Amino acid sequence: MSTQTVLTPAxxxxxxxIAEQPRHGYDLKAELEHREVHDWVSVSRPQVYYSLRKxxxxxxxxxxxxxxxxxxPERQVYAITPAGTHxxxxxxxxDEWATSRPPQPFLIWLAMSAHADRATRTRVLEARAEFIxxxxxxxxxxxxxxxxxxxxxxxEGLMMVELAIAQxxxxxxxxxxxxxxxxxxxxxxxx
Numbered sequence: 001m002s003t004q005t006v007l008t009p010a011x012x013x014x015x016x017x018i019a020e021q022p023r024h025g026y027d028l029k030a031e032l033e034h035r036e037v038h039d040w041v042s043v044s045r046p047q048v049y050y051s052l053r054k055x056x057x058x059x060x061x062x063x064x065x066x067x068x069x070x071x072x073p074e075r076q077v078y079a080i081t082p083a084g085t086h087x088x089x090x091x092x093x094x095d096e097w098a099t100s101r102p103p104q105p106f107l108i109w110l111a112m113s114a115h116a117d118r119a120t121r122t123r124v125l126e127a128r129a130e131f132i133x134x135x136x137x138x139x140x141x142x143x144x145x146x147x148x149x150x151x152x153x154x155x156e157g158l159m160m161v162e163l164a165i166a167q168x169x170x171x172x173x174x175x176x177x178x179x180x181x182x183x184x185x186x187x188x189x190x191x
Contacts, residue, residue, distance in 0.1 A: 010043045011054060012092070014032075015055055015061070015084055016153075018061055018079065019084070019088060022079035024075045025049050026075065035157065052076075056078065059084070060080065060083055061079065063076055109124060125178070133172070142161050
Protein backbone atom coordinates (compact mmCIF):
# COMPACT_ATOMS: atom_id res chain seq x y z
CA MET A 1 0.00 0.00 0.00
CA SER A 2 1.34 3.44 -0.92
CA THR A 3 1.12 6.72 0.96
CA GLN A 4 -2.49 7.74 1.59
CA THR A 5 -3.86 10.53 -0.60
CA VAL A 6 -7.12 12.45 -0.41
CA LEU A 7 -9.79 10.86 -2.53
CA THR A 8 -11.44 13.07 -5.13
CA PRO A 9 -15.21 13.19 -5.60
CA ALA A 10 -14.80 10.93 -8.66
CA UNK A 11 -12.79 8.42 -6.59
CA UNK A 12 -15.46 8.44 -3.89
CA UNK A 13 -18.31 7.96 -6.37
CA UNK A 14 -16.52 4.93 -7.81
CA UNK A 15 -15.76 3.57 -4.34
CA UNK A 16 -19.39 4.02 -3.25
CA UNK A 17 -20.72 2.12 -6.28
CA ILE A 18 -18.24 -0.69 -5.67
CA ALA A 19 -19.37 -0.70 -2.01
CA GLU A 20 -22.83 -1.69 -3.27
CA GLN A 21 -21.47 -4.72 -5.15
CA PRO A 22 -18.20 -5.84 -6.74
CA ARG A 23 -17.76 -4.45 -10.27
CA HIS A 24 -15.32 -4.29 -13.14
CA GLY A 25 -14.44 -1.08 -14.95
CA TYR A 26 -16.75 -1.51 -17.92
CA ASP A 27 -19.72 -2.38 -15.69
CA LEU A 28 -18.86 0.52 -13.41
CA LYS A 29 -18.83 3.03 -16.28
CA ALA A 30 -22.15 1.67 -17.57
CA GLU A 31 -23.70 1.99 -14.11
CA LEU A 32 -22.44 5.57 -13.74
CA GLU A 33 -23.96 6.45 -17.12
CA HIS A 34 -27.23 4.76 -16.14
CA ARG A 35 -27.34 6.86 -12.97
CA GLU A 36 -26.46 10.02 -14.96
CA VAL A 37 -23.68 10.95 -12.55
CA HIS A 38 -22.26 13.28 -15.22
CA ASP A 39 -24.89 15.74 -14.02
CA TRP A 40 -23.10 16.18 -10.70
CA VAL A 41 -19.53 14.86 -11.03
CA SER A 42 -17.14 14.37 -13.91
CA VAL A 43 -16.16 10.72 -14.29
CA SER A 44 -14.86 9.89 -17.75
CA ARG A 45 -13.91 6.38 -18.93
CA PRO A 46 -10.19 7.08 -18.33
CA GLN A 47 -11.09 8.48 -14.87
CA VAL A 48 -12.80 5.19 -13.98
CA TYR A 49 -9.64 3.19 -14.66
CA TYR A 50 -7.38 5.80 -13.06
CA SER A 51 -9.53 5.74 -9.92
CA LEU A 52 -9.62 1.94 -9.87
CA ARG A 53 -5.80 1.83 -9.92
CA LYS A 54 -5.59 4.56 -7.27
CA UNK A 55 -8.13 2.86 -5.00
CA UNK A 56 -6.38 -0.51 -5.42
CA UNK A 57 -2.96 1.03 -4.70
CA UNK A 58 -4.38 2.58 -1.52
CA UNK A 59 -5.82 -0.79 -0.45
CA UNK A 60 -9.43 0.45 -0.59
CA UNK A 61 -10.47 -2.10 -3.21
CA UNK A 62 -9.07 -5.51 -4.14
CA UNK A 63 -9.54 -7.95 -6.96
CA UNK A 64 -12.54 -10.11 -6.12
CA UNK A 65 -12.45 -13.84 -6.73
CA UNK A 66 -14.33 -14.80 -9.86
CA UNK A 67 -15.51 -17.97 -11.48
CA UNK A 68 -13.95 -17.32 -14.89
CA UNK A 69 -10.51 -16.08 -15.87
CA UNK A 70 -11.64 -14.60 -19.21
CA UNK A 71 -12.26 -10.96 -19.96
CA UNK A 72 -8.90 -9.25 -19.62
CA PRO A 73 -7.96 -6.24 -17.45
CA GLU A 74 -11.17 -4.30 -18.23
CA ARG A 75 -13.11 -7.18 -16.68
CA GLN A 76 -11.04 -7.32 -13.48
CA VAL A 77 -13.73 -7.35 -10.77
CA TYR A 78 -13.04 -5.24 -7.68
CA ALA A 79 -14.64 -5.38 -4.25
CA ILE A 80 -14.34 -2.88 -1.43
CA THR A 81 -12.01 -3.80 1.43
CA PRO A 82 -12.55 -3.04 5.12
CA ALA A 83 -10.04 -0.18 4.70
CA GLY A 84 -12.13 1.10 1.79
CA THR A 85 -15.33 0.97 3.81
CA HIS A 86 -13.61 2.91 6.60
CA UNK A 87 -12.14 5.49 4.18
CA UNK A 88 -15.47 6.00 2.42
CA UNK A 89 -17.19 6.70 5.74
CA UNK A 90 -14.32 8.95 6.85
CA UNK A 91 -14.23 10.89 3.56
CA UNK A 92 -17.98 11.47 3.65
CA UNK A 93 -17.48 13.20 7.01
CA UNK A 94 -15.26 15.97 5.61
CA ASP A 95 -16.57 19.51 6.27
CA GLU A 96 -15.97 20.61 2.68
CA TRP A 97 -19.08 18.68 1.57
CA ALA A 98 -21.20 21.22 3.41
CA THR A 99 -19.08 24.34 3.06
CA SER A 100 -17.81 24.43 -0.54
CA ARG A 101 -19.32 26.24 -3.49
CA PRO A 102 -18.05 25.11 -6.87
CA PRO A 103 -17.58 27.83 -9.49
CA GLN A 104 -20.30 27.93 -12.11
CA PRO A 105 -19.25 29.08 -15.60
CA PHE A 106 -22.35 31.27 -15.96
CA LEU A 107 -21.51 33.17 -12.78
CA ILE A 108 -17.95 33.69 -14.02
CA TRP A 109 -19.40 35.07 -17.27
CA LEU A 110 -21.81 37.29 -15.32
CA ALA A 111 -18.93 38.78 -13.31
CA MET A 112 -17.19 39.82 -16.55
CA SER A 113 -20.28 40.62 -18.63
CA ALA A 114 -19.88 44.38 -18.21
CA HIS A 115 -17.25 44.09 -20.95
CA ALA A 116 -19.66 42.48 -23.42
CA ASP A 117 -21.81 44.40 -25.86
CA ARG A 118 -25.60 44.34 -25.71
CA ALA A 119 -25.95 41.73 -28.49
CA THR A 120 -23.56 39.36 -26.73
CA ARG A 121 -25.29 39.84 -23.39
CA THR A 122 -28.66 39.16 -25.00
CA ARG A 123 -27.42 36.05 -26.80
CA VAL A 124 -25.77 34.54 -23.71
CA LEU A 125 -28.72 35.32 -21.45
CA GLU A 126 -31.13 33.76 -23.94
CA ALA A 127 -28.88 30.71 -24.27
CA ARG A 128 -28.81 30.34 -20.48
CA ALA A 129 -32.60 30.66 -20.27
CA GLU A 130 -33.01 27.99 -22.96
CA PHE A 131 -30.50 25.73 -21.19
CA ILE A 132 -32.42 26.10 -17.91
CA UNK A 133 -35.76 25.25 -19.57
CA UNK A 134 -34.29 22.24 -21.38
CA UNK A 135 -32.62 21.01 -18.20
CA UNK A 136 -35.82 21.51 -16.19
CA UNK A 137 -37.71 19.39 -18.71
CA UNK A 138 -35.10 16.63 -18.52
CA UNK A 139 -34.94 16.71 -14.71
CA UNK A 140 -38.73 16.54 -14.42
CA UNK A 141 -38.68 13.48 -16.70
CA UNK A 142 -35.96 11.96 -14.53
CA UNK A 143 -38.07 12.58 -11.43
CA UNK A 144 -40.99 10.68 -12.98
CA UNK A 145 -38.70 7.78 -13.97
CA UNK A 146 -37.56 7.24 -10.37
CA UNK A 147 -40.72 5.23 -9.79
CA UNK A 148 -39.21 2.44 -11.91
CA UNK A 149 -36.12 1.97 -9.74
CA UNK A 150 -35.40 0.25 -6.49
CA UNK A 151 -32.07 -0.15 -4.77
CA UNK A 152 -29.26 1.70 -3.09
CA UNK A 153 -29.15 5.46 -3.36
CA UNK A 154 -32.57 5.78 -5.06
CA UNK A 155 -33.99 7.98 -2.30
CA GLU A 156 -30.82 10.12 -2.32
CA GLY A 157 -30.98 10.40 -6.11
CA LEU A 158 -34.61 11.45 -5.88
CA MET A 159 -33.71 14.18 -3.40
CA MET A 160 -30.86 15.36 -5.67
CA VAL A 161 -33.23 15.70 -8.63
CA GLU A 162 -35.79 17.54 -6.50
CA LEU A 163 -33.07 19.97 -5.38
CA ALA A 164 -31.85 20.43 -8.96
CA ILE A 165 -35.39 21.28 -10.07
CA ALA A 166 -35.87 23.78 -7.22
CA GLN A 167 -32.51 25.43 -8.01
CA UNK A 168 -33.26 25.61 -11.74
CA UNK A 169 -36.70 27.13 -11.09
CA UNK A 170 -35.14 29.71 -8.76
CA UNK A 171 -32.42 30.51 -11.31
CA UNK A 172 -35.02 30.82 -14.08
CA UNK A 173 -36.94 33.42 -12.05
CA UNK A 174 -33.73 35.21 -11.04
CA UNK A 175 -32.49 35.21 -14.65
CA UNK A 176 -35.57 37.12 -15.80
CA UNK A 177 -34.68 39.92 -13.38
CA UNK A 178 -30.97 39.78 -14.32
CA UNK A 179 -31.79 40.09 -17.99
CA UNK A 180 -33.90 43.22 -17.44
CA UNK A 181 -31.21 44.82 -15.26
CA UNK A 182 -28.25 43.95 -17.48
CA UNK A 183 -29.92 45.01 -20.68
CA UNK A 184 -31.16 48.24 -19.06
CA UNK A 185 -27.67 49.01 -17.70
CA UNK A 186 -25.98 48.26 -21.05
CA UNK A 187 -28.42 50.62 -22.76
CA UNK A 188 -27.50 53.39 -20.31
CA UNK A 189 -23.75 52.92 -20.64
CA UNK A 190 -23.84 52.58 -24.43
CA UNK A 191 -26.59 55.06 -25.05
